[in-house]
Amino acid sequence: MRILKGQGSLIISVIVMSLFVLIVLPTTMYLIIRTPYSNLSFVPEIRSEFVELVSYTIKDINATVFVDRNNVITLAIANYGTSEINVINLFYRLLYPNGTTVMLREETNITVRPNSATSYQSYEILRYCEVSCRLVSIMLLTDKGTTITPRMYSEEFLEELMVSQEVALVKMHAYLPLPYYDPSSIRDTLSRSGFKILDASLLEIPRQGVNVRGIKGVRTGAYYLYEEYVNVDSISVTNAPVGNLYLGYNPKDVKKYDIMFSWNRASSDVILVISGQSVNLGSVCSNGYRVKIVGFKNATRYIIRFSNGVEITSPSPDPAKYSYLTSRQGVRISFTGSAERVRIYCRSSNLNYETSYEPYMLLTKFNADAPGASILFVTEDVYYGFATSRNDAYSSGKILQDYSTVPLVLIYNSSTTTITNSKYLGVILVVNYRFHDNEGNDFYGVSSDRVIFEVGLVDSEGNVLSSRTFTFKELTRYEDTYPPRAQAQSASIFIPLPRPESSGETKAYYPFIKIQEPYGGSGNLDDLDIMLLIEGLGVILVS
Numbered sequence: 001m002r003i004l005k006g007q008g009s010l011i012i013s014v015i016v017m018s019l020f021v022l023i024v025l026p027t028t029m030y031l032i033i034r035t036p037y038s039n040l041s042f043v044p045e046i047r048s049e050f051v052e053l054v055s056y057t058i059k060d061i062n063a064t065v066f067v068d069r070n071n072v073i074t075l076a077i078a079n080y081g082t083s084e085i086n087v088i089n090l091f092y093r094l095l096y097p098n099g100t101t102v103m104l105r106e107e108t109n110i111t112v113r114p115n116s117a118t119s120y121q122s123y124e125i126l127r128y129c130e131v132s133c134r135l136v137s138i139m140l141l142t143d144k145g146t147t148i149t150p151r152m153y154s155e156e157f158l159e160e161l162m163v164s165q166e167v168a169l170v171k172m173h174a175y176l177p178l179p180y181y182d183p184s185s186i187r188d189t190l191s192r193s194g195f196k197i198l199d200a201s202l203l204e205i206p207r208q209g210v211n212v213r214g215i216k217g218v219r220t221g222a223y224y225l226y227e228e229y230v231n232v233d234s235i236s237v238t239n240a241p242v243g244n245l246y247l248g249y250n251p252k253d254v255k256k257y258d259i260m261f262s263w264n265r266a267s268s269d270v271i272l273v274i275s276g277q278s279v280n281l282g283s284v285c286s287n288g289y290r291v292k293i294v295g296f297k298n299a300t301r302y303i304i305r306f307s308n309g310v311e312i313t314s315p316s317p318d319p320a321k322y323s324y325l326t327s328r329q330g331v332r333i334s335f336t337g338s339a340e341r342v343r344i345y346c347r348s349s350n351l352n353y354e355t356s357y358e359p360y361m362l363l364t365k366f367n368a369d370a371p372g373a374s375i376l377f378v379t380e381d382v383y384y385g386f387a388t389s390r391n392d393a394y395s396s397g398k399i400l401q402d403y404s405t406v407p408l409v410l411i412y413n414s415s416t417t418t419i420t421n422s423k424y425l426g427v428i429l430v431v432n433y434r435f436h437d438n439e440g441n442d443f444y445g446v447s448s449d450r451v452i453f454e455v456g457l458v459d460s461e462g463n464v465l466s467s468r469t470f471t472f473k474e475l476t477r478y479e480d481t482y483p484p485r486a487q488a489q490s491a492s493i494f495i496p497l498p499r500p501e502s503s504g505e506t507k508a509y510y511p512f513i514k515i516q517e518p519y520g521g522s523g524n525l526d527d528l529d530i531m532l533l534i535e536g537l538g539v540i541l542v543s
Contacts, residue, residue, distance in 0.1 A: 243382025
């Protein structure tokens with residue numbers, strides 16, 4: 001079986017959770033995602049003590065450990081007994097390439113209630129030896145002095161297992177990438193791909209004077225559509241300054257590309273030539289602008305050329321790669337070709353104006369082999385800052401900070417598969433994502449931790465059954481503001497469905513994803529902007 005590039009982490013996450021479900025899942029179990037406080041310390045290398053600890057283990061406990069290539073540890077524990085289990089230490093035996101072994105102890109506070117399960121993720125081995133060592137064994141110690149020896153799986157083992165099978169271990173229903181694509185409408189693309197938009201006005205195209213028309217979603221000097229061009233036979237720009245540039249493959253034709261870029265200062269040399277007509281962006285959008293070019297076909301050997309001579313001939317898998325081009329690196333961009341559609345958005349001078357999510361979103365793909373578009377949401381525009389300075393501001397230019405006033409909620413209503421508690425015991429939601437922000441001090445640049453996006457299940461009345469939130473503090477660990485890097489991440493969330501005999505009724509449930517930019521501070525704190533790519537969303541049905 002061929003595994004497409006870019007889908008590996010999604011497949012591995014699916015298999016790990018599937019093994020856990022198949023091995024340790026009782027009908028009544030539930031999974032609590034938590035990350036307790038922990039710290040790591042070295043312990044004496046005395047093998048006899050280690051063996052003696054392992055010799056006394058707990059019954060009625062199943063534990064599974066997954067070790068990825070970066071030495072990130074994911075532990076799942078199921079407690080079938082009648083007493084609460086408290087894990088206070090994790091013991092790791094590590095092997096170095098020269099044959100040296102060392103045992104490490106990580107202090108934890110993991111509680112597993114009776115007839116339940118808990119998962120725990122540890123980054124401590126990655127922090128101490130990165131990938132220069134290999135985990136060969138692990139043991140859990142409880143506050144009662146008893147031990148648990150979990151099953152252990154490596155990422156390499158699971159990949160070999162998948163490749164060796166004629167069919168997948170479980171069937172996954174993929175909702176992202178999107179199966180349908182309409183370049184004229186983000187709202188229609190999502191709707192016709194099976195997503196119900198809880199408030200469809202949040203994806204309305206904002207025309208000039210948006211505040212009068214009642215559009216909502218994003219605030220602070222909001223963008224509105226200045227002009228739209230369709231079936232553009234020629235488009236070019238020469239040596240133009242830009243803040244952030246995003247480049248992806250067009251979902252319908254990978255020989256064409258999707259481009260989005262922004263800038264914040266009036267400048268007479270920002271000339272976009274569209275079908276022979278010159279548009280001075282600095283003049284028509286004196287408070288800043290954002291440009292989307294969909295279905296771009298380059299007329300040169302390169303897609304985009306930088307003023308330092310660098311030529312881009314294909315999109316990067318990391319959408320954040322071309323951030324802060326002129327504002328930090330001093331480079332400008334040039335390109336020439338044709339396009340299916342061009343939209344120019346100007347920024348209002350009124351900081352109280354509100355706009356929709358549409359100017360901030362691009363449905364494109366950063367992996368040419370992906371079957372459809374992913375969702376890119378970007379409020380970053382030009383530059384980064386720190387806890388002592390303003391973000392998304394450059395020199396004496398305008399500040400282009402944005403924040404959500406209402407979250408964007410997408411609910412998937414499958415036309416082929418209905419998730420009911422009479423047919424399924426639970427579901428596993430698998431999400432692939434990348435994140436970037438313009439806060440150079442990361443978590444120290446905000447006053448509080450806030451939710452960026454959320455994935456879960458909702459019933460037909462709109463009640464959330466269970467969900468997993470992804471906060472700024474968690475997401476910012478896997479990105480670098482500068483040099484810009486958004487690391488690919490994947491998460492799996494198991495949600496059991498309440499049985500009809502216990503809930504009293506048969507109910508249908510629907511996967512949802514909620515997106516927002518929650519930081520709207522007016523000073524040096526809480527003034528960050530973000531980039532979020534939801535690259536994949538899948539559901540495994542457990543029956």
